[in-house]
Amino acid sequence: MGSSIPAFYQKDRRGRLDALRAAAGLDDEDIATLESAGGITFGEADAMIENAVGTFSSPLGIATNFVVNGSDVLVPMVIEESSVVAAASKGAKAARAAGGFVAEAGAPHVIGQIQVVGAVAGDAESRVAAGTQRILDAANAKSRTLAAMGRGARSVSCRRITADDGEQLVVELVVDSGEAMGANITNSMCEAAAPIVEELTGGRVLLRILSNYSEQRTVRVTATFRGNDASTVDDMLLAYQLAKHDTYRAVTHNKGIMNGIVAVASAMGQDVRAIEAAAHAYASRGGSYSSLTAWSKNADGNLAGSLEVPLGVGTVGGISKIHPTVRVCAKIMHATSASGLACIIGSAGLAQNYAAMHALVTTGIQAGHMRLHAKNLAIAAGATLGQASDIAEQMIRESDISEARARQILGS
Amino acid sequence: MGSSIPAFYQKDRRGRLDALRAAAGLDDEDIATLESAGGITFGEADAMIENAVGTFSSPLGIATNFVVNGSDVLVPMVIEESSVVAAASKGAKAARAAGGFVAEAGAPHVIGQIQVVGAVAGDAESRVAAGTQRILDAANAKSRTLAAMGRGARSVSCRRITADDGEQLVVELVVDSGEAMGANITNSMCEAAAPIVEELTGGRVLLRILSNYSEQRTVRVTATFRGNDASTVDDMLLAYQLAKHDTYRAVTHNKGIMNGIVAVASAMGQDVRAIEAAAHAYASRGGSYSSLTAWSKNADGNLAGSLEVPLGVGTVGGISKIHPTVRVCAKIMHATSASGLACIIGSAGLAQNYAAMHALVTTGIQAGHMRLHAKNLAIAAGATLGQASDIAEQMIRESDISEARARQILGS
Numbered sequence: 071m072g073s074s075i076p077a078f079y080q081k082d083r084r085g086r087l088d089a090l091r092a093a094a095g096l097d098d099e100d101i102a103t104l105e106s107a108g109g110i111t112f113g114e115a116d117a118m119i120e121n122a123v124g125t126f127s128s129p130l131g132i133a134t135n136f137v138v139n140g141s142d143v144l145v146p147m148v149i150e151e152s153s154v155v156a157a158a159s160k161g162a163k164a165a166r167a168a169g170g171f172v173a174e175a176g177a178p179h180v181i182g183q184i185q186v187v188g189a190v191a192g193d194a195e196s197r198v199a200a201g202t203q204r205i206l207d208a209a210n211a212k213s214r215t216l217a218a219m220g221r222g223a224r225s226v227s228c229r230r231i232t233a234d235d236g237e238q239l240v241v242e243l244v245v246d247s248g249e250a251m252g253a254n255i256t257n258s259m260c261e262a263a264a265p266i267v268e269e270l271t272g273g274r275v276l277l278r279i280l281s282n283y284s285e286q287r288t289v290r291v292t293a294t295f296r297g298n299d300a301s302t303v304d305d306m307l308l309a310y311q312l313a314k315h316d317t318y319r320a321v322t323h324n325k326g327i328m329n330g331i332v333a334v335a336s337a338m339g340q341d342v343r344a345i346e347a348a349a350h351a352y353a354s355r356g357g358s359y360s361s362l363t364a365w366s367k368n369a370d371g372n373l374a375g376s377l378e379v380p381l382g383v384g385t386v387g388g389i390s391k392i393h394p395t396v397r398v399c400a401k402i403m404h405a406t407s408a409s410g411l412a413c414i415i416g417s418a419g420l421a422q423n424y425a426a427m428h429a430l431v432t433t434g435i436q437a438g439h440m441r442l443h444a445k446n447l448a449i450a451a452g453a454t455l456g457q458a459s460d461i462a463e464q465m466i467r468e469s470d471i472s473e474a475r476a477r478q479i480l481g482s
Numbered sequence: 483m484g485s486s487i488p489a490f491y492q493k494d495r496r497g498r499l500d501a502l503r504a505a506a507g508l509d510d511e512d513i514a515t516l517e518s519a520g521g522i523t524f525g526e527a528d529a530m531i532e533n534a535v536g537t538f539s540s541p542l543g544i545a546t547n548f549v550v551n552g553s554d555v556l557v558p559m560v561i562e563e564s565s566v567v568a569a570a571s572k573g574a575k576a577a578r579a580a581g582g583f584v585a586e587a588g589a590p591h592v593i594g595q596i597q598v599v600g601a602v603a604g605d606a607e608s609r610v611a612a613g614t615q616r617i618l619d620a621a622n623a624k625s626r627t628l629a630a631m632g633r634g635a636r637s638v639s640c641r642r643i644t645a646d647d648g649e650q651l652v653v654e655l656v657v658d659s660g661e662a663m664g665a666n667i668t669n670s671m672c673e674a675a676a677p678i679v680e681e682l683t684g685g686r687v688l689l690r691i692l693s694n695y696s697e698q699r700t701v702r703v704t705a706t707f708r709g710n711d712a713s714t715v716d717d718m719l720l721a722y723q724l725a726k727h728d729t730y731r732a733v734t735h736n737k738g739i740m741n742g743i744v745a746v747a748s749a750m751g752q753d754v755r756a757i758e759a760a761a762h763a764y765a766s767r768g769g770s771y772s773s774l775t776a777w778s779k780n781a782d783g784n785l786a787g788s789l790e791v792p793l794g795v796g797t798v799g800g801i802s803k804i805h806p807t808v809r810v811c812a813k814i815m816h817a818t819s820a821s822g823l824a825c826i827i828g829s830a831g832l833a834q835n836y837a838a839m840h841a842l843v844t845t846g847i848q849a850g851h852m853r854l855h856a857k858n859l860a861i862a863a864g865a866t867l868g869q870a871s872d873i874a875e876q877m878i879r880e881s882d883i884s885e886a887r888a889r890q891i892l893g894s
Contacts, residue, residue, distance in 0.1 A: 078533055079532050079533050083524060083528070083534070083535065086533065086534075086535050087535055090535060104535055104536040105536065106519075106536075107518075107519030107520050107523075107537060107539070108519050108520030108537050108538060108539025109536075109537075109538055109539055110539050110541075111519075112495060113867045114861075114867070115539070115540075115541035115542070116495070116541070116867075117854075117857055117858065117861060117867055117870060118541045118562055118564060118854070118858065119541045119543045119559075119561060119562070119563070119564055119566065119567050119854075120491055120543055120564070120565070120567040120568040120571075120854075121490055121491050121498065121543040121544045121545065121546070121567045121568070121571065122495070122498075122541050122542065122543045122567075123495065123498050123499055123502060123516055123542060123543065123544055124516040124517065124518075124521075124542045124807070125519060125520050125521075125539035125540065125541060125542055126520060126521055126539060126540050126541075126542040126560040126748070126749065126807050127519070127520025127521055127522050127527070127537035127538060127539045127807075128527075128537065128538050128540070129522075129527035129528070129530045129531045129534050129537060129538075130527070130534065130535060130536045130537055130538040131531045131532060131533040131534045131535065132533045132535055133533065134533070147531075148538040149531060150530055150531070150751060150800075150801050150805075151531070151753060151755075152530060152531055152532070153532070154531065155531050155532040155533045155534075156532040156533070159532075159533065181730060183724075183730060183731060185720075185721070185724050185731075187720050213884070214882075214884070214886070215884055215885075215886055229728075231723075231724060231727050231728050232727060233720075233723035233724065233726070233727050234723055234726070234727075235723070238720070238723065238724060240724070240728065240730075240731075242730075254852075254855055257846075258852075258883075261846050276717055276720055276721055276842075276843055277721055277724065277731070277842050277843070278842075278846055279734065279842060280734065281730040281731060281733060281734050282733050282734045282737050283729060283730045283732075283733035283734070305688055308597075308599050308645075308650070308688055309597070309688055309689055311643075311645035311646055311647070311650065312595075312597050312643060312645065312650060312652070312689065314645070314646070315643050315644065315645050315646075316641075316643050316652065317695060317763060318593060318595060318652075318654075318693040318695045319595060319597075319652075319689070319693060320695075320763075321693060321694050321695035321759045321760060321763045322691065322692065322693050322694045322695070322756075322759070324759055325694050325755050325756055325758075325759040328755045328758065328759065329755050332754075332755055336538070337538065339562060341563060342744075343563075343737050343740045343741050343744055343758070344734075344737055346737075346740065346755070346758035346759075346762065347733045347734070347736055347737040347740065347758075347762060348733060349762075350758065350759060350761075350762030350763060350765075350766075351729060351732075351733045351762060351765070351766065351771045353762075353763070353766075354762075354763065354765075354766030354770075354771050355771075357769050357770070358766075358769070359763045359766050359767075386885075388562075388858075389562050389858065391862035391885075392858050392861050392862055393562075395536070395538050395539075430688075430689050430690075430691060431688055431689070434669075434673050434690055440666075442529075442530070442531075442532075443666055445529050446529065446530065446800075446801065446804050449526070449529060449804050450803035450804055455525045455526070455528075455529055458529060470626075472625070472626070472627055473627075473798075473803075474626070474627055
């Protein structure tokens with residue numbers, strides 16, 4: 071499968087779907103799912119959440135040019151913001167020339183927290199250590215599936231927390247969740263282990279829940295980006311320096327990275343709030359909020375970028391098998407393992423960061439944004455899709471891009 | 483309009499839509515939009531992003547019981563995760579008894595950053611101060627709309643950043659973006675001001691872009707939650723203490739808050755990556771990542787909660803007028819101002835946090851999650867929507883909730 075499809079963005083929907091069918095090996099049913107409005111029926115939505123009244127669609131686009139760990143991959147993205155899919159494709163193209171993205175995902179270790187309050191024994195830690203096997207057995211009884219795969223709860227540890235009104239004990243499970251994100255099974259395991267923890271510690275168990283701060287479950291992505299002259303490379307390094315040293319810049323720098331990560335994760339039905347929380351907390355682990363990526367110049371004068379971010383994702387569980395479009399997106403990406411998926415998602419984040427910094431130090435961010443933004447304003451002003459492009463072009467020529475101007479042009 | 487609709491969750495889709503029509507004053511066209519699959523056509527999606535091949539739907543539900551600043555409000559939420567809409571409704575109900583949520587949104591001030599590198603004059607700060615009016619004029623020339631409303635670029639300041647290889651200057655604009663989120667206009671203003679900044683500082687301008695770290699644009703929400711016995715109140719305070727003092731817990735605590743915030747923001751077509759980035763960076767502003775909410779017991783023994791979080795949202799611009807479902811969601815919420823919208827979104831975050839902590843210290847998080855999770859597993863195993871509920875009930879009775887078990891029941 072090749073991910074570099076000539077002029078994909080210029081094709082109409084039929085042309086894009088045909089190219090996707092050929093490149094990703096989709097069948098008629100997959101194409102029909104992509105052509106359906108939104109992928110899920112109301113009934114499916116109603117089974118997913120409470121008080122459902124309808125469904126809400128976002129655009130689904132395909133980022134091209136990605137090579138991840140030596141394999142070409144087309145990357146589905148669900149996002150409402152213009153420029154993100156184009157930026158990812160552009161970043162992937164610049165990385166492709168030097169072999170693409172090299173990514174490695176950590177083991178799928180989920181942390182489960184069991185909070186113990188009240189009269190905790192002074193030697194609770196050693197008692198818990200001695201009772202480790204009982205705790206693990208109780209936890210692992212909750213999932214025959216994981217146990218059968220040699221996965222499941224792996225270890226138990228203790229930490230004391232100094233709270234405003236005294237000390238609390240946290241007993242933490244580490245769970246190998248296999249190909250799942252692992253939230254449900256980790257929660258169930260914490261609940262199952264709680265009575266034993268109470269018995270061992272003498273305290274009372276309160277919270278029993280996973281932590282989404284999966285800092286043992288990071289993905290690390292590196293790539294070299296070719297095709298820039300020396301001054302662009304140096305300027306991008308100066309831009310990176312600001313993100314490294316200034317929180318105000320770092321927030322938007324990382325937001326751009328998350329544009330890539332979240333768009334792919336959304337297409338795969340992942341819990342994007344969990345991914346966001348872990349990523350941004352990780353960005354602050356040094357004591358001040360900073361860049362999730364690092365950039366340098368290699369011996370050849372090319373830009374070398376790296377991204378390290380916690381990424382708890384799964385290819386089973388959640389809505390991954392319920393949402394028809396997620397199933398097709400998984401097929402497009404050949405995402406059969408959680409670690410493989412994490413590598414693609416991380417690569418999209420690094421590609422996005424490259425493209426954003428490149429645009430910022432060359433033409434400025436608005437040149438790319440404005441064409442689509444102008445089109446959106448024209449539609450908001452009442453233009454048809456057919457009229458919108460012409461009105462957008464005129465507003466760009468006039469340097470007056472506003473809904474008010476779009477309305478004037480429409481009325482004239 | 484009343485937001486407390488008896489047994490809303492038990493109604494079928496028609497019953498929910500009828501109740502919504504009556505309570506929120508929707509017309510036939512609004513209802514038709516909610517009944518349509520996803521709200522946007524492919525053509526609209528294609529105008530929003532690049533390389534579009536389709537649309538991707540998420541469920542849209544309605545949280546009930548909210549009172550925000552004295553007014554009843556029904557709150558649309560777009561989210562794929564079970565329990566979130568129910569939790570928000572439950573939290574809002576507990577707050578309703580004591581008058582609901584009191585919320586205040588800060589002024590819509592967006593920070594724009596102009597990075598200056600190279601040979602910056604030693605007295606650049608005073609030169610920029612002297613040139614403030616020229617900078618503001620250049621910036622404000624970019625938006626006749628904002629200027630006409632008495633909004634626009636307001637102030638200019640300077641900061642020096644110590645980077646790895648020397649000092650950089652950042653000139654910051656503060657832009658009053660009115661009812662808009664303000665990203666596009668702030669970016670345009672920074673680009674317009676850049677030549678003047680170069681002239682004044684003697685340096686070279688590189689980045690010209692907003693910061694999403696909108697810490698001057700927070701929403702503050704407080705509420706009192708009734709109906710809990712003394713031990714539940716004390717347990718929730720112990721649960722909060724862990725989130726306050728432990729990063730691992732704080733990440734998931736805040737993730738739950740963002741479940742509420744992001745679900746409402748998504749229904750309103752907001753840039754949720756920007757909201758996530760600002761919120762989590764704000765959670766780390768004290769030097770270690772901590773809870774975005776604070777909880778205490780008031781004189782009556784009831785729980786008092788507060789949330790303070792940056793929230794850059796808008797009711798004009800972005801996709802707010804392009805996505806038909808966003809238009810209807812705005813109508814449902816009577817969200818005509820950005821500050822009013824921020825107050826509702828913040829209230830959803832605090833309601834969510836209450837409900838999550840309440841569930842965690844009483845029945846545990848899994849009791850609520852498991853029913854819907856079990857239903858999803860049954861569907862993933864091949865059950866029809868009609869079969870799924872029965873299979874879910876059986877798995878819960880058996881305490882064996884897995885796709886494998888669902889498949890066995892289906893086959894038997």
